[in-house]
Amino acid sequence: MYALVDCNSFYASCERLFRPELKDKAVVVLSNNDGCVVARSAEAKALGIKMAVPFFEVREFYERGQLQVFSSNYALYGDLSARVMTTLEELVPEVEVYSIDEAFLGLSGMRTEPDLTELGHKIIKRINHWIGIPVGVGIAETKTLAKLANYAAKHYPQTQGVVDLSKPGWRERLLKKTDVSEVWGVGRRTVEKLRAEDIYTAADLARADAETMRRRYSVVLERTILELRGIPCIGFDEQPNPKQQILCSRTFSHRLTCLQPMQEAIREYAVRAAEKLREEKRLTSSVSIYIRTNPNAKFEMKYANGATYPLPSPTNDSRVIMKIALRLLQGIYRDGYRYMKAGVILNALQPEDNYQADLFNPDLCTTKSLQLMKTLDQVNQRFHRGLSFAGQGQKQDWAMQRQHLSPRYTTSWRELKVVRA
DNA sequence: TCTGGGGTCCTAGGACCC
DNA sequence: TCTGGGGTCCTAGGACCC
Structure with missing residues (x-):
């Protein structure tokens, strides 16, 4: 026998937990960039707000004060x-x-x-x-x-x-x-x-x-x-299978029309993807990126392209992954479009303690590289954005909008200023 | 004006092997 | 005139999930 336990309107319930006055109120949580509705309280459903609708279609409720809105707060x-x-x-x-x-x-x-x-x-x-x-x-x-x-x-x-x-x-x-x-x-x-x-x-x-x-x-x-019919075909899996793919992609806060901010974004996503890779204790031997304009726009030139680079020997080094991603971007970037989104994908993942090296190419998992990445992660675990690469950009004004973000009720980062002190 | 992010599994078809 | 049988591996694309 199986049971399935599912949290009701989970994200909305999380937000309400810390705002008890919102009990019985219509609450929605938006996707990244405050794009679509991804969670609705029962009262929001009753207003006729459907799952995954773009926020601008239901903004009226918000403006009339009938609807409480939150940006997604995945840490919470x-x-x-x-x-x-x-x-x-x-x-x-x-x-x-x-x-x-x-x-x-x-x-x-x-x-x-x-x-x-x-x-x-x-x-x-x-x-x-x-x-x-x-x-x-x-x-x-x-x-x-x-x-x-x-x-x-x-x-x-x-x-x-x-x-x-x-x-x-x-x-x-x-x-x-x-x-x-x-x-x-x-x-x-x-x-x-x-x-x-x-x-x-x-x-x-x-x-x-x-x-x-x-x-x-x-x-x-x-x-x-x-x-x-009651015949079980799908097994029970307590230990989740190791990931086969790691993806980091984001919609930009506004459309990008030149290469430089795109490069910053690709570097940022590559670094994030590499971090996830190390968290999973895996190595990658295939780096892909993709870029695209808005597929929904009716009167705009559309462009979408991707590229992949298979590595001869696997790695989890942010620097290597970032450099490859950037080179791939050079190959597919075209001027004259309004870019909406980009992503970095790591494929062909292998366990870090048991991987297939290349006979003719140098092993990328050198002690130096592994140590450096370990130190990088340790610093960043304690200090939010404590260490980053120069090319990731300081201002990152292409980064997503989260106008309705709730506070960090249950989690906290030590800020960089602590390091300086 | 304005539309997310991160995954899995399966299939068909091509290229290749003996 | 007429050309086998049995496989594997890889990739792209589709469908689905939350």
Whole structure:
């Protein structure tokens, strides 16, 4: 048996935690650059604000004082997420952290618990009491059904936040009244095709012939169908797999029209990506970058391009990655466009303690390089932006806008001035 | 005027091997 | 006239997730 625990309107709930006067108020949290809505309190949903709409489309509510708005504060959400996960780990033996706001629980070792619904309520109470974040709990025989149970727990208030689909008859009833688009793994494209063949509800999908559907769609959809029938196809993974790709990309605060700030941005993203790489204890042997104009603009010249450089020998050295990224930029940058976004991607990742070196090229992981990076990271862990490379830019006025950022309630950096003192 | 960031998995097709 | 069978590896692109 699995449970899925999912925090309600997670980012919005985090913000409200420190602003109790906003309880029962419409609250939204915006994406980076204050671009789109990425989290909505129930009251904001009631205003008709849809997920992922551009902020300018709902700005009116804000200006009329009907809507409280926050820029995303990932340091805060990450910190509260860790507290939620730790609390779950104290309650059940197996926890798979699935995203910042949800976790699958393995309940097989919980045979002594008389009633799983009771366990669900215990989880809700504990997390609410200890952390103050509301959660919902879905329980079922497969992950896909647990997701669906969780959806029901949030959707139907009479469940009080807990749905156990293993109860006789519950699964059939829920599948019948749930739109197929709510099923985990069934996205927009697939929904369109399914409707064309008269599959509208989760029950319709569960009834479809799995073999035929694999041929017509994919093995992924076949697995979803089996999971809806209670046959587990997706395993439980307590230890997250090591990352296969690391990406750092940002939309600029305003469009960039010349090379110099683009170079600063690429350097900055390369350094950030290299930092993440070292955090993961991995090396990269492939550096890619991409740049693009606004794909949504109707009356603008569009340009998007990317480039990749495979390294002969793997590295985690910010300097090497930065230099390569910059050279790649020279190759694809074209004058005359209004650039909106750029990114640096590291691929072909290998563990740092067991990597494939090159027979004919010098090993880039020299003691000197490793030591320097270690020192760089140690300084920057204690002092925010304590050490950076000259070319990253000091002012960075292309960096994202966060006009509605909340304070660092639970995290703190020592500022650079401490170093100077 | 104004639209995020960071990932995973699967498939088809090309190039290549014996 | 007529040209096999069985594989692997890599990449780009699509679909999906939160």
